[in-house]
Amino acid sequence: MARYRPILTVVRAIFLGVARSELPGVLELLTHAVEAVGGAERAGQVEMADAVGRAIRTGEHLAVQAGTGTGKSLAYLVPAIRHAVEKEATVVVSTATIALQRQLVDRDLPRLAKALKKVLGREPTFAILKGRRNYLCLHRLDTGAPDEPDDQALFDPFAVSRLGKDVKRLFEWSSDTETGDRDELVPGVADQAWRQVSVTAKECLGAARCPIGTDCFAEKARAEAGRADIVVTNHALLAIDALQGYQVLPEHDVVIIDEAHELVDRVTSVATGELTASMVSVAVRRCGKLIDADIADRLMESSDAMALILDDLPSGRFDTLPKPLAGVLAGVRDAAHACITAMGPDRKEEVEDATARKLARTLLDEIHDNAMRMLEAFDPDQAHQRDVVWMTADTFSANPRPPSLKVAPLAVAGLLREKVFGLNTTILTSATLTLGGNFDTLARQWGLPAKQLKVVKAEGAATDKEAPSDLESIKWTGIDVGSPFDHKRNGILYMAKHLPAPGRDGLQKSTLDEIAELVDAAGGRTLGLFSSMRAAKQAAEELRDRIKYPILCQGEDSTSLLVQKFAEDARTCLFGTLSLWQGVDVPGPSLQLVLVDRIPFPRPDDPVSSARQRAVEARGGNGFLTVAATHAALLLAQGTGRLHRSISDRGVVAVLDSRIATARYGGFLRASLPPLWPTTDPQVVRDALRRLDAAAPA
Template sequence: MPSTDSKIALPPVDELLTAAVTGLGGAERPGQVTMARAVQEAVEGDRHLAVQAGTGTGKSLAYLVPAIRHAMETGDAIVVSTATIALQRQLVDRDLPRLADTLEQHLPHKPEFAILKGRRNYLCRHKTGAGMPDDEDDQLFDPREVSATGRMVQRIQEWANETETGDRDELVPGVSDLAWRQFSVHAKECLGAQRCPSGAECFAELARQRAGEADVVVTNHALLAIDAMEDFPVLPEHDVVVVDEAHELVDRVTSVVTDELSEAGVALAVRRAGRLVEQGVADRLKEAGEDLGALLAAAPPGRVDDLPQSLGLTLALVRDAAFACITALGPRNKDKDDPDNAGARKAAFMALDETHDTAQRMLDAFGAESEADRAEVVWLDAGHGRVPPTLRVAPLSVGGMLRDKLFGDRTVILTSATLALGGSFDGMARQWGLRDDDWTGLDVGSPFDHPRSGILYVAKHLPQPGRDGLPEAYLDEITELIEAAGGRTLGLFSSMRAAKAATEALRERLDVPLLCQGDDSTSLLVKQFAADPATCLFGTLSLWQGVDVPGPSLTLVIIDRIPFPRPDDPLASARQRHIAAKGGNGFMSVAATHAALLLAQGAGRLLRSMTDRGVVAVLDPRLATARYGGFLLGSLPPFWRTTDPAKVREALRRLTA
């Protein structure tokens, strides 16, 4: 990072924010000013801050301006973490370059920024030069897939000679994970810049160097979690983290610390170790993996509450066979004397360590004396196609990890449009592991006039949704609403099966174009939807949070049912039961909180600009009748509410006239 110039007094945050807004051609927004001041106070007071900032607040500027000022003042980088690639690209390609140009004349130097991703997102020069083993076995795939992968591999090889960053996202069109894995390495496989023959020109190391010189480092929640949890630093030294899209933090961290075990995973470890250890030792692990595969194939999918004797014995066989291979590989520092096999040995150690440690972790998950003492949950995912049945293990809570590893020695700003669920930040704070005395919650509102701009319609007269697809009454209701709106509808469904069933049924009833997620790439479908106001788009989870379509193309958002997690979801059900065993309300802490978050995100698709008008229609009558309905309604924007279908249809006709 450029050194700070202590002779130059930095302007106050309000002045910098005014300069930024003016320079970017915007208008001052009260919520933005309030948020920027709060971020500065939190950073200066070493106190964590959770900020709910509705769509249109301009929260990116509200945290970037005080963050950049702090970086200039201290000489330490600040880290901005996002959940999605879309926001990362928005920050790095649009917001930060323009902001840096605008603030340059007001600061000691022009703010510098960099994006940093996990090592697997960068091309590995050593592996590209055949310095590492090829993990894949073509016999696992049909000839057409191998041929398509081969073409992608060839394109990556050609791109490797041209790219300056090695960043996978810059390879357009993209390639499959299968093809990319031939050219990338996991952090634990990496030889390290000092020992790798290609270390001096390593793309991942060059990205880290750029990040080390920046004032603002943009990364993702997964890498933020890895940096916090691992013994080795991944991100530059920093004392402030801004977590944007903070409602996603717990799920992303949970994904990072979830491990899995399958016959295919064990087979990969065998292939890597088999080149380096005696055949008999490798065969022992291969046989244990085959035993595991046979056992999992015969077992019912779902949560594993008690460890069956057969599974316990098989996991122990896998663990012990992996340890035998690790021992047979010899000392880990032997690579110094055997540089030709260094890459292969490192890859073998990583695969074997993961196999051994995951088997042991699964065995340990069953050692608790009671449900309240349980720390982890194990479940079996059924295989499909060529994906084998897979055993997974995850923590019941990541709050303790976040409290100790992420929040412990730095100031964290957490922000999103949806954090105050049921009108309170407490639910999210508990999931993050924050204690009552070390954080502040702030809702800066939204510039939108929700009661005048939108209607929340709950179809109280409909029957409760069942498990056997959409009732006929729901299809009738959707038809009438879309006809009144003249298309212009985003349909958010709780499952892909429901979205497809509604699409098929309504294409016969409606005269407007009807798109369904899966018909094409989601980004292309959203573009088609935005381009033609008569078009409707139906889909599931990614559309609840990923659609930004201002203007007349989106006047009606239909939500088919309250998006509770599936009753058979192994992680959600285990967390719910665990909280109940400790004396809490498992349903409200897990299921209702999950539903409130998604409902708020889904409803947030309606108003994306100051001129937008429209209706959010929730077909599930439980939102109006159930005891938990008040909590869910308290999580939604303050739209004008009604349960009268005639009023809603008339309002939609007026809006689209």
């Protein structure tokens, strides 16, 4: 059937009244779209749309840095829709955040579909697709979840009552929802409650065997996605599609990765495995009557031994595998394998028995594979080590957790090169992709070769794809289409060169004095981005007695409500940490000063980044610049981007870490930021803030 698809495509297009050759070009469609939504043509948007269209035609991958205000969503959606309609194909758009997914599905795509309906001959279709765990499982709801109390219940006497209330809400909601999508449940419920009514892809019986498979919310979402021109998903599902041995996303030949600066971290997160003593004991309970008791007892004994050993081990990264832990992991691996063997292959049986077998087998596979992976992670040659193993334990905090072993990949470049770039034409875009002034750093992390192609401006023929070749290597282009914002005219980068380098004992008095003077000069209007919650709270508590403007601090209410209050009152300040570096969009006079307390290097005890840094050094590279400085540059660029959210925004980004001006790596960090006008003079900055405050509307 596949070989007849091109013929059917032409016939279908002619039947619709628009032959493939008659479809307008990308730039003509962009003009239609911009006029329909009441926008204005932007040079960067035009350049980006042209480049995306060319990449789709040639099959050569593309990385596009598009600054805030470019209108990049429209710039990649228009050529994507044209390709989908022309080829009767599906294009996958992957994002990192729920906010952007909702913007695409609720605003951008509906408006664009209506705008292009007439010129394309039909209205383009779109759908959103998430992992199976995000949808209500009607079979789980009907049969009930296995009796597996969360570890949290051991510490929190109120956890069970909260769980019961949440599950009751979910039962009531199941009668009203049409999609079963967790994100449509407002207010939401805790993860523990959601796990009672959902299953992972590995736990699912499959639509053919499930007695409620015809009404399955996840299957309906997949079916809708398979019929759509554009499918919006997230980086996690994209990673699952690449990692698993079965297809998750619909057939597609083009994938567009927005917020591509987050791709490596999201893929790493999906590829991270976990192993706890309670996971092993839960697997024993799931086995139940499926295997002989003496075989299950071996697994239970390994769980008990694991709990004892982990209690005696310190938290943190393992440079070598402790002998007692190696023995326990080998015992867990072998006992899990024995259970899997005893359980045997899937068989024809009652649905209830099939469900129990699937749940048990899924967890046993995970336990066995993670134990094996941890045992194999310790290569004597650090340059060839593939994974990092560490332990976390937190039994004394407000939300205590027992010890947990984790394993994560040191790099995901090979996976992305083989399973993403090797299979699809890929467009990566974000406002922050060039670090130190070029794409090389992120290209290495993605698995793209260091050498990129030159940009060819001509639009080209209907298809410019080269014939396949055994000698073919990955080809890609990187372009920066700039931003419509005049950063040098409208923004100042203040580097507090006179301040001492940050210490480990919280914010110094001189730094707090500097913050107070800057906030006072700005008349409030300040977003404080801190490297830790401890520093944000210290600044908020100490400055509330020193300045007359209200200070909100992350953690005092939901982040969305705090941002809303901050935006509504121009005199208010908002202090916080990581999520504010990337998640705040407040145009106008409410935000005219962005404070950064220190360069956001990863914590020295962060197991993944420290192991990656060590691996780079083992291969003769500069681990600090490759890992730590890259992490800091990305976050700094994202944080700096909070200042300019509209073309009329003006203000100051103040970095209170003198190392950005004095350290050798400072030039790399500065080259990764928007081109703000730089200064180290505090008086110049305070005077500028006072002028902006005086000119702002009352």
